[in-house]
Amino acid sequence: MPVNIIVCIKQIIDPEIPASQFKIDPGTKRQVQGSHSLVISAYDQNAIEVAVQLKEKHGGKVTAVSVGGASAATALKSALSMGADEAILVDDPAIVASDQQGIAHVLATATQKVGVFDLILTGCVSGDWGDRAVPAFMAEELGIGCVGFVSRIEAKDGQVVLRRVVEDGYELIEAKTPVLVSIISDETNTPRYPKLKDIMAAGKKTIPVWKAADLGVDSERIGAAAARALITDVYLPVKESKCEMIEGDTPQEQAVKLAARLRELKLI
Numbered sequence: 001m002p003v004n005i006i007v008c009i010k011q012i013i014d015p016e017i018p019a020s021q022f023k024i025d026p027g028t029k030r031q032v033q034g035s036h037s038l039v040i041s042a043y044d045q046n047a048i049e050v051a052v053q054l055k056e057k058h059g060g061k062v063t064a065v066s067v068g069g070a071s072a073a074t075a076l077k078s079a080l081s082m083g084a085d086e087a088i089l090v091d092d093p094a095i096v097a098s099d100q101q102g103i104a105h106v107l108a109t110a111t112q113k114v115g116v117f118d119l120i121l122t123g124c125v126s127g128d129w130g131d132r133a134v135p136a137f138m139a140e141e142l143g144i145g146c147v148g149f150v151s152r153i154e155a156k157d158g159q160v161v162l163r164r165v166v167e168d169g170y171e172l173i174e175a176k177t178p179v180l181v182s183i184i185s186d187e188t189n190t191p192r193y194p195k196l197k198d199i200m201a202a203g204k205k206t207i208p209v210w211k212a213a214d215l216g217v218d219s220e221r222i223g224a225a226a227a228r229a230l231i232t233d234v235y236l237p238v239k240e241s242k243c244e245m246i247e248g249d250t251p252q253e254q255a256v257k258l259a260a261r262l263r264e265l266k267l268i
Helices: 042-058 072-082 100-114 134-142 196-204 251-264
Strands: 003-009 011-013 038-040 060-067 086-090 119-123 145-156 159-166 169-176 179-183
Touching (some): 003 072, 038 042, 042 060, 042 179, 060 072, 060 100, 072 086, 100 134, 119 134, 134 145, 145 169, 159 179, 169 179
Parallel strands (some): 003 060, 003 119, 060 086, 119 179, 145 179
Antiparallel strands (some): 159 169
């Protein structure tokens, strides 16, 4: 039977940039993009791949949804080029600085506006701040089940069989749909490289933009004023390097002094 899937994705600054180029805005406590490229969070790419594979096997529709600025349309077009059928951007200044619960509220209302779905897929962890609470918050808001850190999904007869890796192997979980599942990377869900024709076709598609008012979002649950978790400080670790010269008239004397200094510093 066809499986209708919503995949929630996040656009982030490429985490592979050199550490020396990582900068933080002291005002917003956020990473400065500068000239760095924006990419889809890695585990979200795995989630897209899982969704597209299920569609190819069972039929149905894959809809990608993202909350972010206008630039997030690029990430959504990447999702389209990978095989998603539709993409929706939620972009509203009122959402800026929302915490995880606020973002989950926005995504939950957006998925309800999309329509009937069997699965909601997300990445298990965001690739920028390591957030992993949004999937559970979303499921609670929607009143559906949530299974995290899943590597593979099989769909059959109105339910799904989920494979989740555990410390000493893996476990299989049966869940009735609709259900929300967060995805980890696995050899079976390595993101595909889109074909040129798919990239070009995705580039021609128009991405609908929804505002908070279009979704009926509770304005008291979004934005900085509603945030229950606030980032109070973000800083780069201070790296100090010191050079201490060990003097001596002979190499043997220098060696003795070096050994004594290392013992003093409790390094040997």
